[in-house]
Amino acid sequence: MAIDFGYSVSQPRAVDLDRNDLSLAREIVREMPEFSACIACGGCTATCTAGNLTSFNFRLVQTLVRRGEYAGAYAEMNKCMLCGKCRLVCPRGINTRGVVRLIKRKLGDY
Numbered sequence: 174m175a176i177d178f179g180y181s182v183s184q185p186r187a188v189d190l191d192r193n194d195l196s197l198a199r200e201i202v203r204e205m206p207e208f209s210a211c212i213a214c215g216g217c218t219a220t221c222t223a224g225n226l227t228s229f230n231f232r233l234v235q236t237l238v239r240r241g242e243y244a245g246a247y248a249e250m251n252k253c254m255l256c257g258k259c260r261l262v263c264p265r266g267i268n269t270r271g272v273v274r275l276i277k278r279k280l281g282d283y
């Protein structure tokens with residue numbers, strides 16, 4: 174009989190880019206090449222107005238989109254208020270509001 178230690182081992186979660194559909198991510202990068210310059214520093218998320226009020230995590234959503242994991246991205250991006258604070262702190266100078274708008278335009282069906 175298994176002993177209940179009160180915790181369980183996490184299931185492995187590998188990102189398989191070869192199996193993911195990257196076509197939309199590539200379209201987004203084609204239209205806005207700076208989208209691929211993100212270094213995932215998290216500055217945008219740390220300063221995000223919507224993130225202070227909701228579970229919205231801009232870095233996470235855009236990272237998932239770049240990986241071809243689009244499910245829920247449109248709904249998440251709807252939480253953005255387009256205030257622009259993230260753009261002010263981004264060390265790569267990414268037009269983050271533009272990224273939000275482009276992702277919403279491209280992923281409207283997801």
Ligand code: SF4
Pocket residue numbers: 210211212213214215216217218232259262263264265266267269
């Ligand atoms: S602040 Fe800029 S570089 Fe850093 S995670 Fe956000 S978008 Fe990427």
Ligand code: SF4
Pocket residue numbers: 217220221222223224231252253254255256257258259260269270273
């Ligand atoms: S523009 Fe959107 S993602 Fe950027 S800080 Fe404002 S609410 Fe957050």
